[in-house]
Amino acid sequence: MFNPSTCSVTTLSEVHQWTLFPVSREEEETKRQVIAKQEAEIIPEKRKVPQLRATQEAQLAKQEAAARKEEAEKERMEQVWQERHQALVRQRLADREIIQQQERLLRQAREEATERDRRHREELDRLYSKLNALQVGPSKLVGDDLIVNQMRRLNQLLDNWVNVNFKDATKITPELHETDRPLNAPQRRAWVHATVANLIHAEIFKPYHFGLPDDPLGDFLSKIERNVRGNCSENELDVWRVATSVAIQASSNRQSDLVIRSIVHGAERILRDFSSTQEVSRQGQLRGLLWKCATLKLALSRQKQRFFFCCSPLGVMFDPQSMILGGGDGKPASIVRWSLWPAIVKTVDQRGCVLEPELVWTMES
Numbered sequence: 001m002f003n004p005s006t007c008s009v010t011t012l013s014e015v016h017q018w019t020l021f022p023v024s025r026e027e028e029e030t031k032r033q034v035i036a037k038q039e040a041e042i043i044p045e046k047r048k049v050p051q052l053r054a055t056q057e058a059q060l061a062k063q064e065a066a067a068r069k070e071e072a073e074k075e076r077m078e079q080v081w082q083e084r085h086q087a088l089v090r091q092r093l094a095d096r097e098i099i100q101q102q103e104r105l106l107r108q109a110r111e112e113a114t115e116r117d118r119r120h121r122e123e124l125d126r127l128y129s130k131l132n133a134l135q136v137g138p139s140k141l142v143g144d145d146l147i148v149n150q151m152r153r154l155n156q157l158l159d160n161w162v163n164v165n166f167k168d169a170t171k172i173t174p175e176l177h178e179t180d181r182p183l184n185a186p187q188r189r190a191w192v193h194a195t196v197a198n199l200i201h202a203e204i205f206k207p208y209h210f211g212l213p214d215d216p217l218g219d220f221l222s223k224i225e226r227n228v229r230g231n232c233s234e235n236e237l238d239v240w241r242v243a244t245s246v247a248i249q250a251s252s253n254r255q256s257d258l259v260i261r262s263i264v265h266g267a268e269r270i271l272r273d274f275s276s277t278q279e280v281s282r283q284g285q286l287r288g289l290l291w292k293c294a295t296l297k298l299a300l301s302r303q304k305q306r307f308f309f310c311c312s313p314l315g316v317m318f319d320p321q322s323m324i325l326g327g328g329d330g331k332p333a334s335i336v337r338w339s340l341w342p343a344i345v346k347t348v349d350q351r352g353c354v355l356e357p358e359l360v361w362t363m364e365s
Contacts, residue, residue, distance in 0.1 A: 162196070169188045308352075341358065
């Protein structure tokens with residue numbers, strides 16, 4: 001049996017010695033050179049293996065170092081961004097605190113301005129009241145022509161106030177208050193005019209005396225005047241009326257201020273959303289107009305003749321004897337839609353004489 005352990009390794013030179021074919025010395029030399037060359041080529045490759053391994057290990061070390069450096073840079077950038085984020089949060093909180101402080105200061109300034117404006121209006125009303133007391137003296141007489149001109153002037157002032165403060169008619173929506181039908185621009189402004197005119201009539205012109213409520217004081221004084229008229233001379237009646245008017249005005253300045261303020265607030269409550277101007281300016285203009293109306297009412301309360309005002313409600317028939325057309329819905333109509341300005345009537349021999357007719361806006365029945 002074949003035993004590998006007993007076999008010996010035979011070199012290439014030994015093989016050549018035992019070859020069956022004769023080999024020349026040149027061929028043998030050539031083969032020897034080839035083998036030497038092959039061995040020479042193999043030996044450097046074997047030597048390169050450790051160098052290649054060292055190179056790979058060096059590259060791996062560089063990659064690991066680069067990775068560690070990149071990770072460290074990433075951590076550093078995250079820390080930088082975190083610090084920046086925290087700085088932004090702190091800045092935002094600081095800005096928010098500044099904004100809140102500014103808002104508090106602004107609210108405080110607005111409240112102080114509102115309070116100053118309120119005190120200013122009260123002082124203005126008080127001065128207007130004093131001025132009216134100086135302008136309307138107990139012996140000041142007013143002629144019919146002057147009364148008519150003053151009534152027309154007051155109506156014109158109201159018309160100017162409407163045109164200045166309610167330029168954008170599209171913002172005026174009287175449909176919210178009294179009608180479902182759409183209105184054009186003249187109708188909308190006429191509604192504003194009529195709204196304020198009715199407030200003036202109800203609070204200033206209609207009462208027996210401005211600043212004095214009719215129920216019960218005005219009605220009581222009216223009854224006394226009728227008794228004085230029926231039992232005393234004309235001169236005694238004139239003295240009584242003037243003395244009563246002066247006494248009432250002297251003791252009702254505060255009440256007069258409240259009446260003016262009430263009219264302004266009533267007009268603002270209804271109309272402020274429709275206006276295109278600032279509240280302070282709008283109210284100041286209206287307040288001046290109201291005091292002029294009050295001045296006329298006080299002057300008339302001290303005349304020999306008795307004067308009263310008429311303001312027609314919605315739906316009454318148009319009366320050409322006591323009314324004048326200020327506008328209408330399309331064709332000439334016979335029904336009063338709005339009273340734009342009251343009529344003023346003077347009592348003559350227990351009968352009424354229309355000095356200035358009522359200005360009305362009509363509609364079809």
